[in-house]
Amino acid sequence: MNNKALNVLEFDKIKDEIAKYLITSRGQALLKKLMPMSVESIVHRLIDQTKDGMDIVRLKGEIPVRKLEDLHDQANRLKKDGNLNGTELAAIGQVLKNTAELKAFFEQLHDDEVALRELFNLSNDLIDNPVLTRRIDKSIDESGRVLDTASEDLQYIRNQINKLNETIRQSMEQYTRGKNTKYLTEAIVTLRDDRFVVPVKTEYRAKFGGVVHDQSASGQTLYIEPQAVVGLNNQLHDAQTSERLEETRILAELSDLVRPEIDDIVKNNEVLAQFDLINAKAKYANQIKGTEPLISRDNIVDLKEAKHPLIDPDRVVANDIKIGDDYRTMLITGPNTGGKTISMKTLGLLQIMAQAGLFIPAHEESQIGVFDEVFVDIGDEQSIEQNLSTFSSHMDNIINIMKNVSERSLVLIDELGAGTDPQEGAAIAIAILEKLSESNCEIVATTHYPELKIYAYNAEKTINASMEFDDKSLKPTYRLLIGIPGASNALNIAARLGMDNEVITRGRSLMSGESQDLNNMINDLEKRRKEFEANNIELEQQLEKNKKVEESFETERTALENSKDSEIQAAKVRANQIVSSTKKKSEKIIDRLKELERSGNAVKADQIISARTDLKNLHQEDVSKKNRVLRRAKRRQELKVGDDVKAIPYGQFGTIVRKDKNNKYEVQLGILKMKFDAADLEKTQSKPEEKESKPTMVRRTKSTSLSSKLDLRGERYEEAMTDLDNYIDEALLAGYNQVTIVHGFGTGVIRNGVTKYLQGNPRVKSFGYAPASSGGSGATIVDL
Incomplete structure (x- = not known):
């Protein structure tokens, strides 16, 4: 893509913003080469890489890239059989370390089932070399210093050097302390020619003997190595020479190890630089609140609420810009400083940003095309003078555009035909547009x-x-209005600013009838547009109200349906209970008659009549409405808080302590509280003295009907918590020591609710996630 367009649209300023987030030398080099691509598959890949980078920044903070240096100089020296110094080998070690770290990082993302489009493939291009990585890490620190652990010989030599240094310092203390200090200009030990010396006053030279290594500028001080430490200094010098030779040998050995691997290491450095650049692009996208641009195969550009990324986000006005579908040419009119050029630059800049794989500051679902070229002819829209040289410059540029334009080109021209006589300028502008349109460009x-x-x-x-x-x-409001031409505002502005009315009237009379008709048409269109917008806002508000009413109706209808289903279910339960009770009573009557018959006694008539009466009484009639006595009896059987009851499913006795909004009764069974339907409770009579003297006991027995696993998947939160509470109570009654709660993964709401409930239940001894083979974090094992 031509550099003129990139310069005018200020693409380099975008790259300067991205550069703030780079940390590698090669990443900076790659950024300098960053250009809009004109091949759709490449643009797709670059955008996918940025999308992956955004996801990783959101999940992990960033891709863990180290500060790395360019390795091309090292590679060239190794290929010429040269050896590397410690600093250069340290730079290679950093690349090898970072390679291993990124391989592990992406393996973890893969294990965590993080969905990425491109970066898994890119990470596969990294070549890990763990043996060489460990060897360099053991031998060289990050500053390039050879470590003691590089070899046993080096470690031994350095230990000897440390011992000699300590011995020499102890020997030198006799000269810097006590009576000998009067012979020194300063009571210190220093170095000259890598040997330990003391600063002696010139007149006392004979007191020390030894070797003079230096003299002060004034001649008053001699730096003397005392005779007593000459031998030790010689040993130290020899050890230091051995150290340097051993370090040189180690660096040469490491260079030989790196030499055959250098091409792979340089390739790794390039891949790491790509990750650095992807990181930077993702962080810049966060800065500008960028979104992923969608690529239109038909080259339709549809930017929704697009903003210029280089304008203060608190001041910039978002605009919808669309071209390439129903129309391929757009002519923007309006007052100077009204935002025409900025709107056009926003279109051009966001288009080339997207083609370079960057996210754009626009609403989601915005579309871009893939253009071979973006041609730009944009001057200074604030310029007052439009002279011949300006016109000539514009014409030269437009002629060049016309020679190179194609159907896959985007052409942006500011102040088309300006700089000459208005009539001629308009004529040539129309001719240029007609010629450019022949190529079917946008x-x-x-x-x-x-x-x-x-x-x-x-x-x-x-x-x-x-x-x-x-x-x-x-x-100006800086809003782009597509489909409406701009009206001339000069006379209106002059009038509002207080211009004499006669001048305004004369100005209007001098306008051609065609211009007046055009302005009237534009004003009428603008009036209609504003009316449409006002009506549209009103309709949207009404639509929102209607949606809320509809949602409320649906909620009430669903509640009614649920209530109806609950009543039917409750009626079925009550009916089944009546049938069961009636069956038991009838069987007792029949058994009594059979017993009389077996005993050999004749069944008397009164006994038969009594049995018939008992059977007849089994018919359930709602006579309570007609009989006060029965109504009172029924009221006595109604359950209420404080009643003593028998829990039929467990055969346990307790007291009702609460009735909830779902018409369930909470019963205190010894140390437990459980919830029951009314059908599961039977009202009992107990004497006050018995209640006081005998506390309610709950017997724990093993149950074969209760499962040791509760499955809450698919339930709503409130329903799941109620079922969990009831289940824990039942498990305790059943004598279970351990149960499993299956809550699945999902959004984590049920799992968090289970954890919170178990933490607050004093009857729970401990709990934790199940082993991986038994559901992992999708299930919780509870010890009661």
């Missing part, structure tokens, strides 16, 4: 000429657009 141009507004209205695949202007405040 064109956005700004203009002040009313003739071009009429051209756009009549020409095929061409549309007018304008920058909105507030007549009341006399200020």
